[in-house]
Amino acid sequence: MTLTYYLVLAAILFTIGAVGVLVRRNAIVVFMCVELMLNAVNLTLITFARSTGTVDGQIMALFVMVVAAAEVVVGLAIIMSIYRTRRSASVDDANLLKY
Amino acid sequence: MIEAPDLSYAALAPLLFVLGAACVGVLVEAFVPRDARQPVQVALALVGTVGALVTTLLLSGTHETTAGGALAVDGPALFLQATIAGLGALSILLFAERGLDPARSAFVASAAVPAGSPRDRELLTATRVQTEVYPLASFAIGGMMLFVAANDLLVMFVALEVLSLPLYLICGLARRRRLLSQEAAVKYFLLGAFASAFFLYGLALVYGATGSIRLRDIREAGLDGGGDTLLVLGLGLLIVGLLFKASVAPFHTWTPDVYQGAPTPVTAFMAACTKVAAFGAILRLLYVAFGTAEWTWRPLVYAVAIVSMVVGAVLGLTQTDLKRMLAYSSVAHAGFLLTGVLGLGAGGEGSGLAGTMIYLLVYGLTTIGVFAVLTLVRDGDGEASHLSQWAGLAARSPLTAAVMTLFLLALAGIPLTAGFTGKFAVFRAAIEQGAWPLVVVALLASAVAAFFYLRVIVLMYFSEPVADGPTVGVPGVPTTVVLAITATATVALGVLPGAVLDLAGQAARFVG
Amino acid sequence: MPAEGLLAASWLLIALPLAGAAVLLLGGRRTDRWGHLLGTATVVAAFVLAVACTVQLAGLDQRSADVELFTFIRSGELDVTAGLLYDPLSAIFALLITGVGSLIHVYSIGYMAHDPARRRFFAYLNLFVAAMLLLVLGNSFVALYVGWEGVGLASYLLIAFWYTRPAAATAAKKAFIMNRVGDVGLAIAIFVMFAQLGTTSYAGVFGSVGTLAGGTITAIGLLLLLGACGKSGQFPLQAWLPDAMEGPTPVSALIHAATMVTAGVYLIARSAPIYDLAPTARAVVLAIGAGTLLIGAIAGCAYDDIKKVLAYSTVSQIGYMFLAVGLGPAGYVAGLAHLLAHGFFKAGLFLGAGSVMHAMNDSVDMRRFGALWKKLPVTFATFGLGYLALIGFPFLSGYFTKDAIIEAALDRGDVWGWVLGGVAVLGAGLTAFYMTRLMLMTFFGRARWEDGVHPHEAPTVMTAPMVVLAVGSVGAGALLVSVFPLSGWLEPVFGEPAEAAHVVAPAVIGLVVTVVMLLGVLAAWLFVGRREVPVTAPVRVSPVTRAARNALYADTVNESLFMRPGQWLTRALVWLDNRGVDGAVNGLAAGLGGTSSRLARTQTGFVRSYAMGMLGGAVLVAGALLAVTAG
């Protein structure tokens, strides 16, 4: 049975995440979409680990999870602070800086 | 059974210095009483960065890989680490400036307090200062130094995050104009995360294509003529991730907003150090992992360079905010740097590597200098970064205007300033590889860019001073030191660049 | 042969007046008191020296002396030495210039006595004499060119001497510009000589001109002729000379009658070896001479401004000279003789006119003169003699010289000979007419003076030179043609005068010319003398008269052909330069600015659009890479 399906699925997930970033307004959701992309990558890594028969891919997946966690910490902190000020988590409200 | 990788601690000393200082810094935040923190943190951060600088210089000449080949300690790595450490130290000094802002610091007292709330207003006048920035900055610097030494895509990714996450945070820590600052942070964060997702996906694809993430193995698995779609796609996505950090058009969109919103010292830090780190990674990725297959990426870089130069130069023309203008200028400079990157000759020959490294050093120094001057000119609400406020500044403060002029001329690449040396180096590299049309475009772009640098000079010198113009603050010791060093370096590297060119020339050889 | 003795010092001829000019110009007001005396002294001294030199020259067996001074310009092939050539031809000019020059300096002492800027006047006069001497004494075409433009400058300064009068300023400018047009011809001629012969010295050019192709020689000849026309006020460049009368009268007498305007004749005579080989060019000289002769005479008939009449007369007389030198060896001597004679009587006439104006409060309108003969006896006498000499009254100078020219013309023996001769005779008639008209309107008839004019004879310092010149006018011709033949003197230059078999006996010609002249006088008396001269010029006149009054529309042509189009062109170009050339640059700048602000709109400030941009970029990058590797 082929691994291509997994890769395709991962690609689809990645795309969904990317599109989500573009279409969703809520900062949290946007951020979650990014997380989705990261997890799509994880799936890819695992698949390749399987195909190449090395463990590197799995290790990398673990690394990615850790990094993602760190990103969540930082990200939520930032989003919180601006939410407190603006009472809104919509990324479209934050556009004082332009042109 | 996996045996522990060999670690050459000597070779890692620079990194250990900075990251160690950062970790200690965290403890300091936790245990040292608030009033004592500022000096301690500053001292610590300086020890870390300067220590790193010294150790890299001591290590010069080393040419090896360590940590099981995950880290390269070679000429370029050391040169760029030294650059980053040095520029980092200067940025730390800018952070530490307490003389300019009446509230004794450029950073918000308590980031958690909502902007504009009563508490925030009372904190604004309080002289209490926040010191998290120092460990954060140290982490970022550590990440950058790791970034340029990463000989392995995974390490590169980790380094990327280590340098990015702290930056996202400190972008949001401005004491004044907090809304802008926070907005900058959010934008930077979201887009940064987005970009790193691309990088990561690219990593995965390359891994899938070559079965390894070691740069050397990738080269050996290399693109054999035909072109392995996975690998090419991977390369593309990796480049996207890096170009984003280097704020190369069309991945520059975050740059103006973030530069403008972030606290000026942070902007200086980002503009100088991030650029160096990003290009360090680009060079290593392209030269080491894809050096033998440069025919694949050369056209791409060629095109991106042109786009970046043109976009930066043209958009800079109509900016009215100095920080924003400098952001576009940095986009243009990214383009100039890419012309240097194209100076890779057959079999790794060519002066492209050395040229680019020189340019990075020069650009970093000048940029920090220019932003340092920016922090001096203030009105009631922080820095007076609107162009119109600079009219007739020369009459009010000749010295400030003179120094600013020096940096602007350097950015414009006028001879006898460091900027010219850098430009010459990269353009020479490009022409050696027959990329003269690109160089002509670059030169025309820099002529256009020169216009907006000149405009500032015209305002400062040839316009009559405006009523109720901004005041020019008297810099404290740290900023003075920064200005002195950067200005001297700008002149020295312009008049007698021999030594440094020599250094870069020798350093310009990748391991592996 | 190299000069020794006085001839070696002939450079002093130029140096003396030049020094005078320098002293007067640099000395400033300090020299006001004695400046005019110094100025006169230098020229007189030069005259004495010229006489001495000429005497010595006469003594030499081979009458020619070279004076090498210093290297002027040496570079590559070009080697121009500043040097003088003192030979019979330059000698007679030197004598004429310094001689008449001295007289006019003396005259000016009186004429300019009350002018605050008299010192400046004498400085300019000295400058002119120096330049003119350089022109005739120089031993190369470059030296000649230097003098050529030098006299142009002097003439400019002197015409514009009363520069607060716009008319004077404009006239001066006009003179300089039209001269420059001629100078271009002269300059290019020199270029051709250098390009073809590698030298510009008379000796070198004349020595090797024979080696050139006929076309080239003709070209040189025509170019030189252009220069000559400019300087001598010949068609088509004659229009400046009458306007030049805006200058003080002594200037008109010296520069615009006796000397400078004859430089063209000198040039052609000097370039005889070239013209001998360029029949076409010579033919053109003839045509221009004949044409200008008539133009000048006709215009002279119509003007009421005494100086303008004399000016056109000059134009016409120089036409005679051109005609003569255009005839070649046969005519050179005749032409030069007429030149010298003309130098005397025309200078005399101008000085006379000056004295009249002096008496009439500087009015030049002959309609407001009349009956001056008893008020200004001396002037009348001298002027009268000059008049008679000019119209060729038997046995006065004009008679001999003009007849000689007509003879030479007829001696060609072909049909053109007859045509030219006829023109010359006709010209003689016209000359008689307009000069008689002038005499009648000025000295006879009823006094038509403006109120408050009290004519009085000029002081001796002015009359004396007039007397001397009058004597010259009477005697010169006979002297030069028969007593002391110029032909013999000039033999070293033009060679043996060919004894042509006369087509018509000289006596007959003399008779014919005299008759025609008398007819002219009669006509003048009929038109002017018999009836009252209206104080204002009649308006309703025949088109011929109107044409003549407008000098055959020379100015109109110049204006509509060159001036106006030039002004339009200039205006157009200014517009082009500002809107077009500079506009392109500024437009580019503006364009960039516009693009900039339009592009800046894409920086919307929305994170999601930035992300969109990045995604698009990523796709493009990936696509590009795939395209590269696939293809």
Add this chain to the structure above:
Amino acid sequence: MSASLYLVAMIAVPAIGAAAVAALPRERGLLAKQVTLGVSLVVLLLAVLATAAFDVDGDRFQLTTSVSWIPDFGAEFALGVDGIALVMLLLIGVLVPLVVTASWHEADHGPRPTRVFFAWLLLLEAMMVGVFVATDVLLFYVFFEAMLVPMYFLIGSFGGPRRQYAAVKFFLYSLVGGLIMLAAVIGLYVVSTSQLGEGTFAFDALRQLDIDPEVQKLLFLGFFVAFAIKAPLVPFHTWLPDSGAEAPIGGSVLLVGVLDKVGTFGFLRYCLPLFPDASRFFAPFVLVLAVVGILYAALLAMGQSDMKRLVSYTSISHFGFIALGIFAFTTEAGTGAVLYMVNHGLATGLLFLVVGMLISRGGSRQIGDYGGVAAKAPLLAGAFLVAGLASLALPGTNSFVSEFLVLIGSFPERPVFTVVATVGIILAALYILLMYQRTMHGPPRGVLLQQDAAEPAPGLGTGGATATATATRTAAPGTLRVLDLSRRELVVVAPLVALIIGLGVYPQPLLDLIEPAVSATMSDLGGTDR
């Protein structure tokens, strides 16, 4: 001091002087002027000494110094002069002290301190010297660009009403040219790397290169555009009228008198010897630009109402003659062209200075505001006339010799172009005499009748400007007392007049200096086609 140090000193002395002047306290304006004058006189002395030490029959380059500068680029700090550079040094040496004297009161009443003006002036002098004595192409380029900065500040800080526009325009135009040249400079370096093993910028080494014609064309264009903008040739000229008109008089004099000569100097020093084939290939096009420029600019000059713009346009026309002389490729024309560069510096320099003195009295640059000045100020008028005659190349003035040499030298090679160019001398007479007549002749007009007009426009005060202005304000109402030249102004005018006439009568010494270098250049040019 050993002869070879003269050149170094000629750069160092004014540079140090500039620093010293800049360091003076604001109120010591007078001292600043005195120091500047002193320094510029020292430079003049050095130039004379250098000339004395120069052996006409000696090597191409003399008084050479060479220190390693940027080894990695193979760039050296190499100085040396040939006859061409030497005469330009003399020109600089003569002009700067006069400019300083003429600008004595230039900066007295502006918002900006006096010392700044004179410091920039000295720095400019140092750079100008450097650009002519550099024998290392990179060093030349560095001076070429760095030269912009002082001039930029002179125009921008002390210029006329539209000084900002003019300054930026000047800077950007030159910068664009310079940057394009930079590409060519690097290209040349790369070629030298491939041919000589290691890259060099040494002029003498580069002259030996045998460059592929196609490459030559590209490199030639790179240099040519830069120089054509500097010189300036039509159609790259539109910056000059603005800069020339807006700059303070001293600036205009040095700009047109010396700075722009760098362009023509560049043609002769770099374009011809380094790219002989390309030079020969492009010569016809350049000649077209030159000849068109002569007539075009002359006609434009006639159309100007602003005296300084007019003079600027006349210069553009003159540069056409110089370019013609250079690209005719004959020794005579080349020598003439170089002499033209010197003479034009003196003649147009004087013209600008006198125009400035007139403007400082009338406070207006418009020709229409003047008339009949000769009656009030004969000396001024006289100087004006001499300058005018010199710039219309009347025999007896220096310009005649050079113009004559250029034309007579070009004719054998390029008869058609030369003939067309010769027509230019008529136009020259026109534009000069028109201006002279309108301002000096005729009855008193314009500012001579209304006395308030004596207020000098900002930045236009030259020489006795303000002094005159005050004098006139006390003058009888209705009539403006136009003072004749002050003693100081006489000191400025006299030497130039003397030089103009002296060199007009006896130019040979200069020609002897210039010719060897020119014929060497021409042989470089000819040496390659066989």
